[in-house]
Every structure is written in C-alpha cells, then in structure tokens.
Amino acid sequence: MEQQEKPSNPVYNRKDSGKVELPDAEWKKILSPEVYYIARQKGTERPWTSRFEHSKEVGTYYCAACGNALFRSDTKFDSGCGWPSFYEPISKGAIIYAPDHSHGMTRTEVMCGRCKAHLGHVFEDGPPPTGLRYCINGVILDFEKAKEAEKKAGYSPDKQ
Numbered sequence: 041m042e043q044q045e046k047p048s049n050p051v052y053n054r055k056d057s058g059k060v061e062l063p064d065a066e067w068k069k070i071l072s073p074e075v076y077y078i079a080r081q082k083g084t085e086r087p088w089t090s091r092f093e094h095s096k097e098v099g100t101y102y103c104a105a106c107g108n109a110l111f112r113s114d115t116k117f118d119s120g121c122g123w124p125s126f127y128e129p130i131s132k133g134a135i136i137y138a139p140d141h142s143h144g145m146t147r148t149e150v151m152c153g154r155c156k157a158h159l160g161h162v163f164e165d166g167p168p169p170t171g172l173r174y175c176i177n178g179v180i181l182d183f184e185k186a187k188e189a190e191k192k193a194g195y196s197p198d199k200q
Contacts (some may be wrong), residue, residue, distance in 0.1 A: 048158040054107040059191045060155040078104045078180045079157035087122025090178025108154035110134050126174040
C-alpha cells in the first residue's frame with residue numbers, strides 16, 4: 041500500500057497524528073475482515089504467512105487501520121518466530137502497551153498509539169541495541185518504500 045489515504049477508510053492518514061476513537065461498528069465498516077480481526081478482535085494471523093516476514097525492502101511500516109507510522113525497516117530483523125519482528129518502534133508514541141494474560145500466558149500487548157489497533161506483542165529476547173522483539177501481525181502493517189532522499193540520508197539494506 042503506497043498511498044497517504046484509503047478511500048474506504050476515512051481515518052487512514054499518514055500525516056495526521058490525532059487520536060482515532062471509533063465505535064466497533066464503524067471499524068467493522070471501514071476495515072477489511074482480515075484487518076478488523078487482528079486490529080479490533082486482537083486476532084493473530086497464522087505464522088509464516090505474512091508477506092512482510094522476509095521482506096528486506098527499505099522504507100516505513102504503518103498501521104493498516106489508521107496510517108500511523110510504526111517501524112522503520114532498518115529496525116526489522118529475522119527472529120525466526122513466524123511474524124515480522126522489529127527491535128524498536130519509530131517513536132515513543134507510535135506504540136502503546138498493555139498487559140495481556142490471555143491464553144494462560146503473561147505477555148505485553150502492543151497497540152497502535154493512534155487508534156489502539158492490536159499489533160502483536162513485545163518480548164525481551166530481541167537483538168541489541170534494545171533487546172526487544174516486537175512480534176507484529178503482518179496483516180496490520182502497510183509498507184511504503186523509502187524515497188531516494190531517504191536512502192541517501194541513511195537508510196541502507198545492509199543495516200537489516
């Protein structure tokens with residue numbers, strides 16, 4: 041998805057950082073069934089099915105529900121867990137955290153800082169410099185390739 045807005049989703053905007061709060065019925069109308077299941081019902085896609093799991097493209101990952109910037113590709117790494125993994129969000133406010141005690145486990149859920157869409161979980165078994173592994177459902181991610189200027193400013197596929 042390489043666009044700034046989605047015609048079927050009036051809240052999707054990569055430039056707006058304002059919080060998005062909609063009733064569940066509205067989310068169900070504007071999100072695809074797959075995105076709705078992950079974002080609003082805290083679902084999980086099957087492991088090793090994400091188109092982003094092995095992607096080495098340079099750019100930025102966004103929330104598929106609202107367009108909020110979440111991760112830079114140079115923080116993505118191959119964790120072998122079956123989902124796209126990152127060691128650091130793009131900014132402090134990009135992600136919010138909540139305890140998750142579902143399925144008999146104790147984990148930390150990560151959600152979009154703009155719309156509170158469920159993204160996945162964060163674990164403390166990642167690489168330096170953070171030691172964190174943000175294990176993210178690929179369905180909830182949109183991706184935009186870096187522009188030439190961003191590549192010159194320091195994006196490099198070798199950093200992955």
